[in-house]
Amino acid sequence: MYLVKTLGVLALSSLVLTGCLSGGGGGGNDSADGGGGDGGGGMQPTTFTALVQDIFAQTSDTAEPVDINALDITYDDQDNEDAFNDLLSQQ
């Protein structure tokens, strides 16, 4: 006997789905460094180099990732191989 056949028609009222239309991602908190956490309505400008520096500066086993969806990223240093020498030398 298939136990699943006892399901029949389920009432919608029994359905509880959590979550609003969050952005998903790793958690609910924005680490707003460089991000849009200041409450402004627009995209927050930043350079890619600065963003990477900010992300590395927040290295932690307990930190939440930086939300980049609210960032207006300018891709600087596209031809600069030395852009992240300081990060490489720290390892």
Next chain:
Amino acid sequence: MNRLFQRSLISTAVLGVCLGSAVSFASSHREAPFITKAPKVDGTDFYMFRSYEIGRENTVTLIANYLPLQDAYGGPNYFDLDQDAIYEIHIDNSGNAQEDITFQFKFTDVEQDLQLAVGDSGATEQVSVPLKNIGGIGPGPGDTGSVQMTQTYEVSVIRGDRRTGTAEKMMNTLDGSNTFIKPVDNIGGKSFSDYQGYAEEHIYAGAFSGCNGDVRVFAGQRQEAFAVNLGEIFDLVNTNPLGPRNAETNDLADKNVTSLALEVPISCLTGVAANSAGQPVLGGWTTASLRQGRVLNPQPMADGTGASVSGGAYTQVSRLGMPLVNEVVIGLKDKDAFNASQPMDDGQFATYVTNPTLPELLEILFAGTAVAPNMFPRTDLVTAFLEGVPGVNMPVGVTGSEMLRLNPAIEVTAFGMQNDLGVLGGDNAGFPNGRRPIDDVVDASLRVAMGALISDATVAPNNTAPFTDGVQVDPANLMVSFPYLNTPLPGAPN
């Protein structure tokens, strides 16, 4: 209710793209655009079941598989996991869609530069060798003097939030340390005289506070247990979906995978979540995370900074609970988002469950044979994927969310008696009450998608149709004891 979609716009080419993303190598493998770039953190299968090894029935086995499609001969590096990643198995024992216990695996590369003296007598130079190993390996975990790269790992047990909860490192009761050793992959018969015995030496007894009873842990390469008719499925389901269940070729039969396996006493996992009969219910899923930032080194140095450096917070890039969700339920544009998401936020994906596309696709491909259920929203799928089976593994007051759910109070079915259709086959110890290696989740999911949970045949004309991909798991390729997945295939058989 009329279903509105424009069949005329669905060309064969589009269907090919859709199905190419819908079904993949394992229950969730290379299923999302981003994860194809990071195979070491690609979760392929998650198993959670009451242990059926004789004498271990009071424990639950958790197996998370990563790094798919391993060809056994894949040297010289073979298939180490990523030491910059964390691999986690989460348990929700309160029914609120949030983890209560997390087992976090963290790997460490152990390198030794093996060199040979090369040159004329009296003028030799020490030169580093290019191979993984330069001699035999084993029989014990410490017998790796001839291996240039091995891995150890730690398992943290975290209670509460996976990042901010209370964490402790599992103790290796063999030596009192917090370190476990991952066996070297099965390079072949000349490197290992007895790989099965060597791997078994890496099954450890572990301990953590608040848990009385035997805990076992293993992390290493195993033979791929998932079976699927991959090639024909990709080719616009170029097979008979109502044919024999075992008439096709298992395209994964020659592959290995890396398993993270835990065996934990039931009492150490259960919490307040219980079904209507008061029986405990566990929710489980696995995730992998990478550091958010990575910088490539244009000049990697053997004795300095390597090819890249990573930094920032851990960022989730892979998620797997119920099989096949990101494969055949979530739309292509949202697969990366699903991999980064958590069960408590699954409301954002509700439409994929209430209005699924897979049945419609099958109806198009097999017009006149396959008839998609005409019931929306598909509350049956909400139950199957987001809540559990009432009276079996649905917690009272459950917060709907996608994860595997197990009622560990249901008696195990002995290995030789297991029905690979699980609950659909009358075996309540099987899928979707947890998931065992034998469970044919492809056939079960196909049937559920086409209405197996809908009793009214006028709504679901195919509710008893025996849909199949034509491939079953071969029990001869499984073990009856922890870690249940078979010894991995050797890179060289000699």
